[in-house]
Amino acid sequence: MFKFPCKNSTSSSVAKERLRFVLLSDRTSINPELLYDLENDFIKVISKYMEIDENLLELNINKDAGNVMLKANLPVKRVKTY
Amino acid sequence: MGEVIVVTSGKGGVGKTTTASNMGAGLAENGYIVCLIDADIGLRNLDVVLGLENRVVYDITNVISGKCKINQALVKDKFFKKLFLLPAAQIKDKMSVTPEEMCELCNILKEKFDFVIIDCPAGIERGFKNATAGAENAIVVTTPEVAAVRDADRIIGFVGACGLPSPRLVINRFRPKMVNAGDMMSIDDILDILSVDLLGIIPEDELIIVGANTGELVIKDGNSLSGQAYKNVVQRLKGNEVPYLELQKSNFFSKLSKVFSRQ
Numbered sequence A: 001m002f003k004f005p006c007k008n009s010t011s012s013s014v015a016k017e018r019l020r021f022v023l024l025s026d027r028t029s030i031n032p033e034l035l036y037d038l039e040n041d042f043i044k045v046i047s048k049y050m051e052i053d054e055n056l057l058e059l060n061i062n063k064d065a066g067n068v069m070l071k072a073n074l075p076v077k078r079v080k081t082y
Numbered sequence B: 001m002g003e004v005i006v007v008t009s010g011k012g013g014v015g016k017t018t019t020a021s022n023m024g025a026g027l028a029e030n031g032y033i034v035c036l037i038d039a040d041i042g043l044r045n046l047d048v049v050l051g052l053e054n055r056v057v058y059d060i061t062n063v064i065s066g067k068c069k070i071n072q073a074l075v076k077d078k079f080f081k082k083l084f085l086l087p088a089a090q091i092k093d094k095m096s097v098t099p100e101e102m103c104e105l106c107n108i109l110k111e112k113f114d115f116v117i118i119d120c121p122a123g124i125e126r127g128f129k130n131a132t133a134g135a136e137n138a139i140v141v142t143t144p145e146v147a148a149v150r151d152a153d154r155i156i157g158f159v160g161a162c163g164l165p166s167p168r169l170v171i172n173r174f175r176p177k178m179v180n181a182g183d184m185m186s187i188d189d190i191l192d193i194l195s196v197d198l199l200g201i202i203p204e205d206e207l208i209i210v211g212a213n214t215g216e217l218v219i220k221d222g223n224s225l226s227g228q229a230y231k232n233v234v235q236r237l238k239g240n241e242v243p244y245l246e247l248q249k250s251n252f253f254s255k256l257s258k259v260f261s262r263q
């Protein structure tokens, strides 16, 4: 079985996290595993440049009038300096 | 002109019938003339929940086919004088009622009743289409579980696709102790996920099961927590703002123990 990350480990937070992915997938007909990988890759790429708060990260996909809009909110804690 | 409200959920067994019946009774208690429609063709339910099973003569399909007049099919409640039930038919063929016929029926009923409340069957097929066809507003019931919330999300989408305004949410079988222990999603979690307006929070309550045994509605019992919660739902339907019940019993007891420890 494909496991979801447990940022905090109460069963209610696991429930919320599972719902987040399954609803994103229901609403867009995109496979939840793909969404999960997408979110992880997102975090990896952005983290090269900025420190982000993963707990407040929001990924949304809206479908209207045939257009798919991917919206990500990535709360930045700190910009990395070189 | 009355208002037609459908009570729906997607997932079965989450409390649609309990909510529709208590809401109807509460509105009747507040002076409105209310008609409850059991839209679950083939699985008649509301009559036993209201304790009216022995008084059913005709049903919704008899009205639609013209076999009887609406007034002949309506069953008057024993306790709430302004509450009436239009029973479902116990026939196998769900297709015997069309959405157009339901719509016409609702239009006739809302001339006579202040509120027409439709108890929707589970699922997203013909029963759902029939139940929503004549409705102007929808209430979605869910429990704080993953499967129920997921189905609620789908139903909220379907309600919108029917051209109805965004539905209001009733969260049923809520257990504050489990939320405090981190083992049940909180009200905020659920609202956050579904992004709809909240109409009520109904606690898990054994009295609802006891009432279902005897055919009595919990809203009759003003001392019960769930009865009080349904009374609040009715106030909100009337447009009044009422605070949500303080369901965190554990808080109450901890406050109480502090009082005692002071002496």
Ligand SMILES: Nc1ncnc2c1ncn2[C@@H]1O[C@H](COP(=O)(O)OP(=O)(O)O)[C@@H](O)[C@H]1O
Pocket: B009, B011, B012, B013, B014, B015, B016, B017, B018, B019, B172, B173, B174, B202, B203, B204, B205, B206, B208, B209, B212, B226
């Ligand atoms: N808040 C509650 N506390 C305890 N039992 C409940 C509660 N709400 C509903 N029930 C019980 O759950 C069962 C299913 O409820 P019901 O209203 O028939 O659901 P639905 O119409 O959605 O299928 C019934 O036996 C009912 O008595």
Ligand SMILES: [Mg+2]
Pocket: B016, B017, B040, B045, B119, B120, B121
């Ligand atoms: Mg039911």
